[in-house]
Amino acid sequence: MNQERKKILELVQKGKLSAQEAIILLEALEEDGEKNAPVSETLTTEPIQSEHTSFEEKEFEFKTEEKKQEEKTNKEDSFYTQLESAGEKIFDFVNNALNKIKHFDFQFNQSVDVPHTFQQAVTGIERIELDVANGPVRLVTWDQPEVRIECQAKVYRSEDREDARNYFLDNTVFSVEKEMLIFATQSKWMRVETVAYIPKENYKKISVRIFNGGITGEQLEAKYLTIKTTNGKVELSNIEGEKFDIDTVNGQIKLSNSNALQLEAETVNGAIDAIGDFESVDLQSFNGNISCTLTENNTNKFEAKAVTGNIKLIVPGNSSVDGDVRSNLGNYKLELDGIDVLHEKKEIIQKQVKFKRTGSDDHVIHVLADTKTGSVNIGEAKSTVV
Structure with missing residues (x-):
């Protein structure tokens, strides 16, 4: 508690x-x-007056x-x-x-659809910030030297199309200045489906923040990538960078065919599924399963923590592993050849195993997998995942 x-x-x-x-x-x-609350287990007895114990x-x-x-x-x-x-x-x-x-839009009978596109030629952009209050965001790279943001807005509490359009424009920010692109819609009284086309470049930072809605993105390159949503799924593929910070309260996190020096992903209610080449991995889910496949033998540290979910890790074949696996009410399964068990505890409410596996090179993956009520499974790929 x-x-x-x-x-x-x-x-x-x-x-x-x-x-x-x-x-x-x-x-x-x-x-x-x-x-x-459990009943008190205290047991008291009156002292017995006797010369010897029977x-x-x-x-x-x-x-x-x-x-x-x-x-x-x-x-x-x-x-x-x-x-x-x-x-x-x-x-x-x-x-x-x-x-x-x-399902906010079902609370209002009246709404007006407002399609609108922002477009501007750009050069030298290093930072991108998208902040959407209500609605999904899709981030796409293309070969054009310009930014194009397509919006399909639904404005509530409005009956006139022109009033709705003015309300949308008054409550939306589109700015390109000082090597930074900013797009923001902060009104809760409209839902905006956003598709952002950006030049295919290596950016210093890409930041996406959504209150209600998911985020999808592919073919992105950024030194720092920050994704945060309160209610929505995060789905990214073919992403490259140094540090990824992905956070959602209610929703799944899915990252595929990507690589970064550091990956941090956390969800309160939802599963995490990551596939790629990462040097440092930190995954946390309070209520959901965690799955990670390391495609290259470059990982130094892998750490995963869950409360009610399972943890599954696939390491490259013949890699050296130094592992610490823990579960309170679940179990663990090690599907690795040639492991040496250093310490093992198998109590009813606490299970732990510390092990080592010597692979084909000196590089060691340090693994910590901890779940309260779920199980842990660690295996290895028979061939390198592409």
Whole structure:
């Protein structure tokens, strides 16, 4: 429960949840904890006045200790059961709230469609910033020396087409200056489907921020790539850069055929699937599975953490691995040839294995995979993935 409280507070600090939303979630979590609180296991006995300890007293003490140990195990099992139950209730609440946001346009009978295209010739752009309040974004590179942003807007609370068009233009920013492209729509009273065509260049930074909507992109090159969405899926392919920072509250993260020095991806409610060549990998999902395939033997560190999801890692064939795998209620499976187990723990509520595998070269992949209620699977590719 403390972990869930911490996660909610982190979301508030990052600005992904309002204080009011956090209070509602914390109250729901507190109510669930009170309903499922375990009965006190304290056992008190009156001191027995006697000159010696009888066989019956020793037997009673033994059974008392045995009972305490059993109740301790049951209590720990109950804790993780409560963790799953409370987590499900929280995400049911979050999903319901986000689905209302997702289907925002159904709340209004009247809306006006406004198609509009921004286009401008550009040279020397190094930074791109897209900030959309409501609507999906697609980012595409092309061979033209200009920026083209196609918008299909739906303006609510409006009946006149000209008024709707003026409202869209008044609440939309399109700017190209000082080597930076900025496109932003911040009004919650319109939904804008955006397709951004940008010149095929190696950018210093690409940043996309969406409140309600997914992001898709392909064939992008940027030193720093930052993607953040509150409610929506992130799907990227053939991306190259130094550092990728991908973050979503409710939605799946899918990254394929890409390479970067550093990959960080986090989702609260959704799965993560990454395929590519990365030197450092940090993946986290509170409620969802994590899957990663390393296509080249260049990774120094792989770290994945989940609460209710499974973790699957595929490393290149014949690579050297130094691994630490942990799971509380799940299990683990190591499908690697020639591993040496250094430490192994197989308790009911805590499982851990530390191992090493010496491959064909001296490069070592350091792996940490930790999940609370899911399972961990680590295998190797039989041939290099292209």
